[in-house]
Amino acid sequence: MAVMNFGGVDESVVTRTEFPLEKAREVLKNETIAVIGYGVQGPGQSLNLRDNGFNVIVGQRKGGKTWAKAVADGWVPGETLFEIEEACQRATIVQYLLSDAAQIEVWPRIKEHLTPGKALYFSHGFGITYKGRTHIIPSTDIDVILVAPKGSGTSLRRMFLQGRGLNSSYAVFQDATGRAWERAVALGIGVGSGYLFETTFKKEVYSDLTGERGTLMGAIQGLLLAQYETLRENGHDPSEAFNETVEELTQSLMPLFAENGMDWMYANCSTTAQRGALDWMTPFHDATKPVFEKLYKEVACGNEAQRSIDTNSKPDYREGLDRELKALRESEMWRTGAVVRKLRPENN
Numbered sequence: 001m002a003v004m005n006f007g008g009v010d011e012s013v014v015t016r017t018e019f020p021l022e023k024a025r026e027v028l029k030n031e032t033i034a035v036i037g038y039g040v041q042g043p044g045q046s047l048n049l050r051d052n053g054f055n056v057i058v059g060q061r062k063g064g065k066t067w068a069k070a071v072a073d074g075w076v077p078g079e080t081l082f083e084i085e086e087a088c089q090r091a092t093i094v095q096y097l098l099s100d101a102a103q104i105e106v107w108p109r110i111k112e113h114l115t116p117g118k119a120l121y122f123s124h125g126f127g128i129t130y131k132g133r134t135h136i137i138p139s140t141d142i143d144v145i146l147v148a149p150k151g152s153g154t155s156l157r158r159m160f161l162q163g164r165g166l167n168s169s170y171a172v173f174q175d176a177t178g179r180a181w182e183r184a185v186a187l188g189i190g191v192g193s194g195y196l197f198e199t200t201f202k203k204e205v206y207s208d209l210t211g212e213r214g215t216l217m218g219a220i221q222g223l224l225l226a227q228y229e230t231l232r233e234n235g236h237d238p239s240e241a242f243n244e245t246v247e248e249l250t251q252s253l254m255p256l257f258a259e260n261g262m263d264w265m266y267a268n269c270s271t272t273a274q275r276g277a278l279d280w281m282t283p284f285h286d287a288t289k290p291v292f293e294k295l296y297k298e299v300a301c302g303n304e305a306q307r308s309i310d311t312n313s314k315p316d317y318r319e320g321l322d323r324e325l326k327a328l329r330e331s332e333m334w335r336t337g338a339v340v341r342k343l344r345p346e347n348n
């Protein structure tokens, strides 16, 4: 492990320098890794592990589009692709990458295959942290570990193919074999992580639920819409409102602060923009901080998890979701966005 100083705080991280791929292969040389679920994380993690030379099989329910996708990606039924229970039975490490709601439903059928010494791996702390609600309670004679890539499975695969790596957190919840740490880290390197930082299942799920409800997804839509509406209510045309709210942000400014930080982005804007940004960042911070505090409390007390379990396990979940996403897509701001995207020179 390497100790790095992050903004004045020392943290231990694992990089490919201390834990190279050869070491990961050595740690997992006698393991059969079953990746259960071939949704978003499943393909990214299983294909990266396979290309990195690990012994991987996939467990996926038969018959649907997803099974066909696994076959198209080169997984062979009866050799490297199995029904979920059979894959769990064959594996020594089970990577449980079904959707969080499906994990709850399928758990009673797979737990009998998690015999002593095996490892159960998650990419989210949800199932274990909220075990009172999910009823996912592993027996004490198996390792329970986590590697959570900080991004979509699609990016994990894409960045792997580009020779890059997505950062991941890792955690050990239960160490029955004495090998849980090295299994977790070796898998983290194997799935194509950039660097690995340590967490706990609880911290992973609290930060993840806060992040996706907050700046990564929920807050960003709320903030963008509030500004777009204000401009429209004051007589600005959709094109002007959208460009000043979304297009300039995603196309011009985000890449700048992703590369070199916020001060560098500010330094590369006009003096008028700099002054305004420096003056207004505090009122925006102060207005939104109470919302983030409320959000964190709702996550920590389990209300957010319960809402997600209740909604995602409804039989008509998909129809309801599609209706909500359609409303977002058909809102004026995002209909304007569709036209603006079409007008980008690269799309003309």
Ligand SMILES: NC(=O)c1ccc[n+]([C@@H]2O[C@H](COP(=O)([O-])OP(=O)(O)OC[C@H]3O[C@@H](n4cnc5c(N)ncnc54)[C@H](OP(=O)(O)O)[C@@H]3O)[C@@H](O)[C@H]2O)c1
Pocket (backbone or CB within 6 Å): 036, 037, 038, 039, 040, 041, 042, 060, 061, 064, 065, 066, 067, 096, 097, 098, 099, 100, 102, 105, 106, 123, 124, 148, 149, 150, 151, 152, 153, 154
């Ligand atoms: N999405 C991400 O990029 C991301 C990022 C970081 C961590 N994670 C975590 O990684 C894990 C997997 O997430 P994901 O987004 O990859 O999941 P997902 O795409 O929603 O997973 C769908 C998978 O679950 C299967 N499934 C759904 N309902 C099922 C049921 N009732 N019985 C059996 N199989 C069922 C699907 O098979 P069918 O197609 O046959 O329905 C498919 O293989 C989760 O813990 C998630 O929190 C995800």
